[in-house]
Amino acid sequence: MKELEKLASLARQAMERYGMIRSGDLVAVGLSGGKDSAALLTVLAHLRRFYPEPFELCGISVDPGFPDGEGMFDSTAAFCRSLGVEYRVVKTDIYSVVFEERREKNPCSLCAKMRRGALAGEAEQIGADRLALGHHMDDAAATFMMSLTLGGRIGCFSPVTVYEDRGFSVIRPLIYCREREIRALVRSAGLPVVKSPCPADGETERAEAADLLRELDRKHRGIYARIVGAMERAGIDGWHEGCRKEQERKIFP
Numbered sequence: 168m169k170e171l172e173k174l175a176s177l178a179r180q181a182m183e184r185y186g187m188i189r190s191g192d193l194v195a196v197g198l199s200g201g202k203d204s205a206a207l208l209t210v211l212a213h214l215r216r217f218y219p220e221p222f223e224l225c226g227i228s229v230d231p232g233f234p235d236g237e238g239m240f241d242s243t244a245a246f247c248r249s250l251g252v253e254y255r256v257v258k259t260d261i262y263s264v265v266f267e268e269r270r271e272k273n274p275c276s277l278c279a280k281m282r283r284g285a286l287a288g289e290a291e292q293i294g295a296d297r298l299a300l301g302h303h304m305d306d307a308a309a310t311f312m313m314s315l316t317l318g319g320r321i322g323c324f325s326p327v328t329v330y331e332d333r334g335f336s337v338i339r340p341l342i343y344c345r346e347r348e349i350r351a352l353v354r355s356a357g358l359p360v361v362k363s364p365c366p367a368d369g370e371t372e373r374a375e376a377a378d379l380l381r382e383l384d385r386k387h388r389g390i391y392a393r394i395v396g397a398m399e400r401a402g403i404d405g406w407h408e409g410c411r412k413e414q415e416r417k418i419f420p
Contacts, residue, residue: 178343181343207301261285302339
């Protein structure tokens with residue numbers, strides 16, 4: 168399948184450039200039920216067959232406890248079984264804390280923080296060496312724009328984030344993949360995508376940044392790749408060839 172081969176090639180470039188996976192690693196994959204994480208697991212399951220650094224996979228989903236969320240991960244569980252990947256669901260009370268107890272006006276930040284915490288906790292519990300997330304090139308460019316326009320700083324998430332206290336790294340193998348390429352794989356492969364029951368879904372500052380970038384890209388084609396390239400050349404937040412490899416060697420000799 169050409170869509171899968173293209174994404175696998177781009178993911179492999181990122182994995183090798185930033186030293187994301189070592190031989191014998193257990194890679195936990197965060198599965199939200201959305202298209203990006205489904206594509207990520209598909210790509211990693213494909214690469215697992217021939218990647219020069221052998222690794223194992225385990226899928227993890229965080230259930231926020233939405234009132235209408237019963238069975239929302241059933242299709243994800245079936246998907247993991249079809250790929251021969253172990254799968255776990257972490258039950259939480261995130262919805263009740265964010266929307267009922269605290270009644271957050273801007274719930275996305277707290278919700279994301281709590282979901283990341285639950286995901287990282289499960290990854291640590293199973294002894295994962297890496298926690299893979301489905302952020303892609305469009306996400307990186309949007310994060311850069313949000314950081315610049317809303318936070319007044321130049322920054323972004325890192326391709327690799329080392330958690331010394333937990334003993335694993337967060338990796339983002341899809342950072343060279345465009346969102347449209349991920350959509351193409353989801354369509355052609357019929358990957359399962361779960362509609363989020365979150366009441367704030369789609370009403371985020373990130374969505375506004377994404378809309379702005381799409382408008383800019385219509386006028387100036389290639390802006391996503393130029394933003395990512397600029398971050399790498401400037402060495403912003405770990406976006407620099409080789410710097411994370413060296414950090415990994417120091418922490419995980």
